[in-house]
Structures are given as C-alpha cells and as structure tokens.
Amino acid sequence: MGKSQKKRMMRRHNPMRVPDSHLPQGLASAESASTKKEAILPIIQKMESPDGSERKWACVAVSNLIQNDPSTRRLLQGKNVVGALITRLSDSEEEVWIEAAGALRNLCIDGGYDICAEMYNKNILAPLRTFVPKVSTMLAQFLESPRNAPESAKRVVYEFADNVITILWCLSETSNKALNAINQINLIPFLMSFLSSRDKLPMSTVVSAAQSLYVLTDDNQAAIDEVRSNPAYSSCLLDIVRCNDRDPKGKSKDLSQDRFEALKVLCCGIVGNVSPLPPPSAASTLDGVNDLLLPVLLPVISSVSLDEIAQQVQELVTRQASEPPAIEKLSLKNTPKSDHKAQTELELEQLENELRTIQLALEVLTGACATLPDPASGITTDENEDVQDEDVEMEVDNDMTEGISLDEKLHPHKGTKRSSTALLPQLVRPLLTLVRPTFLSVSPPSRLSIHPPATSALSAIHVSAFECLNNLFLSLSTSPNPELGADVNTGRDVWSEIWAALSKVGLDIAPGQECKRDIWEVAVGVLWGIGNIWKGKLAPIDQQVQILMNVCDSSVDARVQAKCIGTLECLAQYPDSIEANQVISSYLLSILPTATTPATKGTEPLLQSVSALIDIYSDETLPYDINFRNGSFLDRLVESVDGVKKVVKAIDRRKERDLKLRGEEVRDNLVAFIEYRRAL
Known part of the structure; x- marks a missing residue:
C-alpha cells in the first residue's frame, strides 16, 4: 500500500481566531462590512501624535476595535496599522510601547499567519530583541526582592512579557525564515525561567512561555539541543507533567484549573518534542505513552462535552x-484599558x-x-526544502x-x-x-x-x-x-x-x-x-462509495485523491458486494491512460489506482472476480501499460526518489499481474 509520506508543516495551534475568509477580497468589501470605519482615520492619525497620551490611546483603540471584527481588522491593515504599531514599540514613552505590544499581540492571535508574516517583513524582531533582556532583568529583580516592587509595576511587566512572548510564539510559526531569526535571540533560557518560577508568576504568562517553547522545540534542532543540554530544564518539565495539585499556588482566581491543565499539556508536548531525554533524566525509565502522556491527556479529552x-x-x-457595551465611545477622556473585560x-x-x-x-x-x-x-520528502505553512x-x-x-x-x-x-x-x-x-x-x-x-x-x-x-x-x-x-x-x-x-x-x-x-x-x-x-470485512454502501469518488474528483490534492482511491480499494474487496466492486473498479480503470489519452489524474493517484486494481483481483477465486472476466478488465490494463511506463519514466529520481521507486514497483507489478492473469 502506498501511503502519503509525512512532512513537517506549521502547526494548527495558531489558527485564525476570527476568520475573514467569508469576506470578499479587497478593502472595499471590508469597509462596507465594518461598522467602525469612521474610527479608523482618527486612530491612525493619533498614532503619530506628538502627545504621548494620544499615541497610547490609539494603540489601545486598535485592540478594542479588532475584537471579533475581521472587517475592521482588514481595514486597519490596509492603513498600515502593523507598521505604525511596530514604530510605537520604540516610542519614547513606556506606556505607549507597552500598549503597542498588546495591540500587536491581539493582531497576531486574531489575524493568523498573514498578519504575522507582515510583522516579520516589517522587522518587528528588531525591537523585540531589545525587550527580552529588559524583561529578564526585571523578572530577576522581582524574584529576588519581591517586596521591593509594587504590585502594579509587576503586573505591567508580566503582562508586557506575556505580549512579547505570544508575538514571538506566533512569529515562530509563520515561516522557517522567521523561526531561524528567532533562534538567534537565545529564547530558551528566557522561556524556561518562567516555567521554573511558575509558582511566583501569573499562570497566564507561564502558559504563554510554555506555548512558545512548545512551538520552538517542534522539529527545530537548535532549540531541542539546548533544552536537552540542561538537566534542570528536563527536571522542570517532568515536575510539571507529574504535578497532581489542583491549585499549586492556592490562588484560584489567577491560576484557574484550565490554565494549569494547559501548562501540563504543553509540557507533555515539549517533552515529546525533545525526547529522548538524556540520562540521568527520570524519563529514561518511563514508558513515554502510558506513564507520561495518557495520565495527563486522556482526562483532558475524555471529560468534556x-x-x-x-x-x-x-x-x-x-x-x-x-x-x-463596555466602551460607549472611543474618547481620550475615558481611555479604555486593553485588559478590561466584562x-x-x-x-x-x-x-x-x-x-x-x-x-x-x-x-x-x-x-x-x-x-x-x-x-x-x-x-518524497526533501530534507532541505523550505517548508512554508500555507503550502504543506x-x-x-x-x-x-x-x-x-x-x-x-x-x-x-x-x-x-x-x-x-x-x-x-x-x-x-x-x-x-x-x-x-x-x-x-x-x-x-x-x-x-x-x-x-x-x-x-x-x-x-x-x-x-x-x-x-x-x-x-x-x-x-x-x-x-x-x-x-x-x-x-x-x-x-x-x-x-x-x-x-x-x-x-x-x-x-x-x-x-x-x-x-x-x-x-x-x-x-x-x-x-x-x-x-x-479489509474485505466492511460492506460498501452505495452513497459512501459515491461520496468517496466525488471527493477524489473534486480535490486538487494528489494525496487526498490517493487516500480516496485506497479507501475504495478496501471496500471493493468485500467478497459479496459484486455490484459495488464493479462500480469501484470501473472508476479506477477510468483513471488509467489509454492508447490515445493520458491518465485522468496525477502520478500518485494513478499509481494508487493501478496498485488497487492489482490487489483487488489478485485472487481469482473470489466471487467478485466475475467482474474482471466479464468486463474485459485485462484488455483495459494491457492498454494502460505504455501510458503507465511513460508516467513512471517522467518522474525525476533526484527530486522524487521515493515516488520513483514506488512507480517502478507498480509498473513492474502491473506487467507481472497481466502475465499472471493471461496464464489463467
């Protein structure tokens, strides 16, 4: 059976939170759909105001306007709000760049990969690089002398850290270029410091750090090696995974159980990403699935409706x-808070x-x-190819x-x-x-x-x-x-x-x-x-067979087509369904080339169809083999041989080595199968 090769792709854990695919393309359609278009121009203007309070107001207003509103978000994008906010990250006033980071974070989360790519292309990493050591220094000071820092100052720093970490997490998933650039920032010690001090920090910030670490260690050898090289990191991760406390800090208002569960799940993922953990890690004696994963993950997926x-x-x-509404009007007199929520x-x-x-x-x-x-x-998987999130x-x-x-x-x-x-x-x-x-x-x-x-x-x-x-x-x-x-x-x-x-x-x-x-x-x-x-034990149902053929015909993805064909092959081998076998086999034969026409589908589905027909009719004693004999299937296979050989010959061995090997195997099997059936 030819199965689709696995390729790394950008994960789905930063999907577009508020999709805009229902909107027609273009700013005009977004403008007609938005109920807040009159607020756009004042925001953009105030973003450049000489008055710091107006600049802060503009940053906060962006966060409030885009909430669950993709049309307004798209309008703001069209006015270069991303570039304006990135500029504000270098603002002379602290409150402004703090609020700008919050607005950019919300844009990342709500808008998905396109906005993240725009941020990367507009060099958001330049100011973010400077924030990491600043946050690290302040965090160390708070942890060493917690009584010397006012709660309001700590809250601002923790929220700002959360915003920066979340932006970096989202950017890490945007492209390999962005990931490689983020690798140069030396984030692993920074992120692990939040996990190791989790009992002294807001859980929302700790979870964001774990989320970023989870993404960074996904098939990213530089990050994996750094985590594995420090035994203290492994110990910290395993401690979190094994922790059974419902509320480790006793502050349920901030440390809600759902966030703590999220932290445990993320640490399971990080351990999985960096395994095997080097000795003397305690994980070296564990059954990874049964001892580590299932006790944490099964309750999460099982106890919910x-x-x-x-x-x-x-x-x-x-x-x-x-x-x-929490905010009646966007006015400078009542500047909304970006973190205010009803x-x-x-x-x-x-x-x-x-x-x-x-x-x-x-x-x-x-x-x-x-x-x-x-x-x-x-x-085939080319290990050197630059995998883009939207293409894989x-x-x-x-x-x-x-x-x-x-x-x-x-x-x-x-x-x-x-x-x-x-x-x-x-x-x-x-x-x-x-x-x-x-x-x-x-x-x-x-x-x-x-x-x-x-x-x-x-x-x-x-x-x-x-x-x-x-x-x-x-x-x-x-x-x-x-x-x-x-x-x-x-x-x-x-x-x-x-x-x-x-x-x-x-x-x-x-x-x-x-x-x-x-x-x-x-x-x-x-x-x-x-x-x-x-195989051979699932009775084909006419409607299901038709749906599989329709999905195969409507899909433009060769792998999806091959999977549909493979499923049809399994259904065709139910011994007593002679009519369904005839319908499926006729469909598979229709994909094959003839003496005058090429195959109706691409290389992979063609090879899967040939392989399927060989498997279905490899045992001439089965009841449905009557379809092969009465339908002149042998003649149809003979007619396809030259076309199949041409397709296999055209596969570039250097670029698609596995596919070439697969094609040669199927080609040889087809010739041998024809000889076998002729001999009967």
Whole structure:
C-alpha cells in the first residue's frame, strides 16, 4: 500500500481566531462590512501624535476595535496599522510601547499567519530583541526582592512579557525564515525561567512561555539541543507533567484549573518534542505513552462535552447582547484599558481556553500515534526544502522527529505495535466523540459565527481528533494485529461513527467554511486506515462509495485523491458486494491512460489506482472476480501499460526518489499481474 509520506508543516495551534475568509477580497468589501470605519482615520492619525497620551490611546483603540471584527481588522491593515504599531514599540514613552505590544499581540492571535508574516517583513524582531533582556532583568529583580516592587509595576511587566512572548510564539510559526531569526535571540533560557518560577508568576504568562517553547522545540534542532543540554530544564518539565495539585499556588482566581491543565499539556508536548531525554533524566525509565502522556491527556479529552460547551457559548453570547457595551465611545477622556473585560467576556474566554487545551492535547497524542510510513511511499520528502505553512499538508500530522513516536523515542528499541495497540481502546472512544461537529463548529454560509473564537477552536478540535485517529489507525494498519482484525464489529462500529460525523460536516463548502475541507481531507485518511485493518470485512454502501469518488474528483490534492482511491480499494474487496466492486473498479480503470489519452489524474493517484486494481483481483477465486472476466478488465490494463511506463519514466529520481521507486514497483507489478492473469 502506498501511503502519503509525512512532512513537517506549521502547526494548527495558531489558527485564525476570527476568520475573514467569508469576506470578499479587497478593502472595499471590508469597509462596507465594518461598522467602525469612521474610527479608523482618527486612530491612525493619533498614532503619530506628538502627545504621548494620544499615541497610547490609539494603540489601545486598535485592540478594542479588532475584537471579533475581521472587517475592521482588514481595514486597519490596509492603513498600515502593523507598521505604525511596530514604530510605537520604540516610542519614547513606556506606556505607549507597552500598549503597542498588546495591540500587536491581539493582531497576531486574531489575524493568523498573514498578519504575522507582515510583522516579520516589517522587522518587528528588531525591537523585540531589545525587550527580552529588559524583561529578564526585571523578572530577576522581582524574584529576588519581591517586596521591593509594587504590585502594579509587576503586573505591567508580566503582562508586557506575556505580549512579547505570544508575538514571538506566533512569529515562530509563520515561516522557517522567521523561526531561524528567532533562534538567534537565545529564547530558551528566557522561556524556561518562567516555567521554573511558575509558582511566583501569573499562570497566564507561564502558559504563554510554555506555548512558545512548545512551538520552538517542534522539529527545530537548535532549540531541542539546548533544552536537552540542561538537566534542570528536563527536571522542570517532568515536575510539571507529574504535578497532581489542583491549585499549586492556592490562588484560584489567577491560576484557574484550565490554565494549569494547559501548562501540563504543553509540557507533555515539549517533552515529546525533545525526547529522548538524556540520562540521568527520570524519563529514561518511563514508558513515554502510558506513564507520561495518557495520565495527563486522556482526562483532558475524555471529560468534556463539546455540545455542552457550544450551548454555554450560545447562552453567554445571548447574555452579552443584552448587556451595555463596555466602551460607549472611543474618547481620550475615558481611555479604555486593553485588559478590561466584562464578566461575560471572561467566561467566554475561559471556555475558549478549555477548547484550546483539548486541541493541544490532541496534537500531542497525534504525535504519539505517529509511525514511519511504508518504504515504498508515494511522496518524497526533501530534507532541505523550505517548508512554508500555507503550502504543506500531510497525512500524519504533528510529526515528531521524522515520524518516530514518543514511545519509540523514549525507548528506541521498541516498536510501535505495542503502544498503538494499547492506545486503541483508551483513545478511540473519546476521539470519536470529538470528531462530531456541534451546531457551533462551522460558521454559517458566508458570514461570521455568533462567536468566531469558539467556532475556530471547535473546528480545530475536530480536525485534530481526525488527525489523531488517522495516525492511530495508520499505525495499526502498518503493524497488523490479527486479534484486532478479527474483531469485525469494532471495525464496523468505528466506520459507521466516522461516517455519521462526516454526514454532519456535509460537502457543501461556502466561503468561511474552509474547515469542512480540512476535515474531509484528514477523514479520508482515517477511512483508509480503518479499511486496511478490516479489509474485505466492511460492506460498501452505495452513497459512501459515491461520496468517496466525488471527493477524489473534486480535490486538487494528489494525496487526498490517493487516500480516496485506497479507501475504495478496501471496500471493493468485500467478497459479496459484486455490484459495488464493479462500480469501484470501473472508476479506477477510468483513471488509467489509454492508447490515445493520458491518465485522468496525477502520478500518485494513478499509481494508487493501478496498485488497487492489482490487489483487488489478485485472487481469482473470489466471487467478485466475475467482474474482471466479464468486463474485459485485462484488455483495459494491457492498454494502460505504455501510458503507465511513460508516467513512471517522467518522474525525476533526484527530486522524487521515493515516488520513483514506488512507480517502478507498480509498473513492474502491473506487467507481472497481466502475465499472471493471461496464464489463467
């Protein structure tokens, strides 16, 4: 079976919090959609005012105006608000650059990669570099002499540190260029200082530091080596992971349980990123999955109802609509505070944090379930290529150290079979629950959700849960377990639940509903994995077969097409479904080249189709083989040989070595299969 090669991609844990894909392109459309366009010009003007209070006001106003308002954010972008705010980071007045950092942080979080890329291109790292040592010095002073610093000063520094760290985290995910530049800032000791002093600092700032460290150690060898080189870092991370205290500081107002859980989840991810930890680390004697991950992550993904959270969000939004706005007018007399939030807003934020923690837990579990692909993989990975976040998809996501699972990395001599098989009963049930969309998981067609951050988080959870299932079933299918394969009822139940979830997702994708496409592209990989484990035991259903063919035809991603074809191949091998076998095989044959026409799809789906037909009809004693004989399939395969040979010959061995090997294998198998069937 040719499976998609795993590639590193920028993670999904900084999705666009308030998407704007439902808006037509161009500033004119944003202006027509914004209800605050009259406030834009005064903000931009006051950003350059000689009066420091006006400059501060302008920075704060940006934070307030963009909240859950992508059209206004886009308008501000069009007026170069990013460049203006970066300039204010070097302002002569402290309050101004503090508020500018807060506004830039909010733009990063709400606006996603495009805004982050703009910030990097406009050299935001220049002022940020100067802030890191300043914050480090002040932090050290506060920790050494806590009574000598007023609480108000500490609060300002901690909030400012949180903003700087969050910006650096978001920039780290923007591109390899940005990541390499951030590597030069020597951030690891800075970030670890927050984790090691976590009992003396606000948990929100500590979590931001952990989030940044999690991103920096993801397939980034410079950061990995630095963390591994310091035993104190490993000890700190493991202490957090193992901590069972509900409230270590006893200050539940600031240290909410959801943030502490987020910290533990992030530290699990960091440990996974940097494993194996060098001796004498305590982790060297642990089973990475069962001893470290599951005790922390399973409760996070198992003890939650997404439907209930969605309902709570709806109730809070309804309540919020009846409350007077916190800021009636943007005026210099009543300068709004960037951190002012009403109770309803705080409750919404807490629910969003809970959802993001679930998403993070799924990401870490996805890495734990990752396995190496087949040697004859259909996709090549160029280790030297510069991977951009918007250009890369992969079948097995959140790949850790070239696909090696956390359990393997902690115990290099162990295979994946034991860990993945042990994970199955514990993980599948909560994952199946998390792939089911709620009424709030997808925005209405061509407009915003009632609460975009919650919708963004929910859709990300569904994608991440499918990614975890994808890796889990791919792991199991590459190291077959006869006992599991014999449990046909489990296979059929899981298959049915996946399709039930997908039926709620639907295939109609309007602007602003791109998450549906993301779900389908991962879900077909899950279906392929399940199909391989229970090959020939899942009865094909006409509607499902048709949907798989439609997704294959509508997708422009060769890997998605190959996964659809692989799933159809598994369904075609159900012995008693002669009619479905004929429909699927005819579809696969339609992809093949003829003497006069090229293949209807690209190289990877073509190779998968040829391989599928060989597998389906490798046993002439099966009932559905009548389709091969009566349909003159042999003649059709013979007609495709020259075209297949041309396609394989055209693959560049230097650029796509794995694909070339795969193609040569399929080509040779096709010729041998034709000879075999002729001999019959």
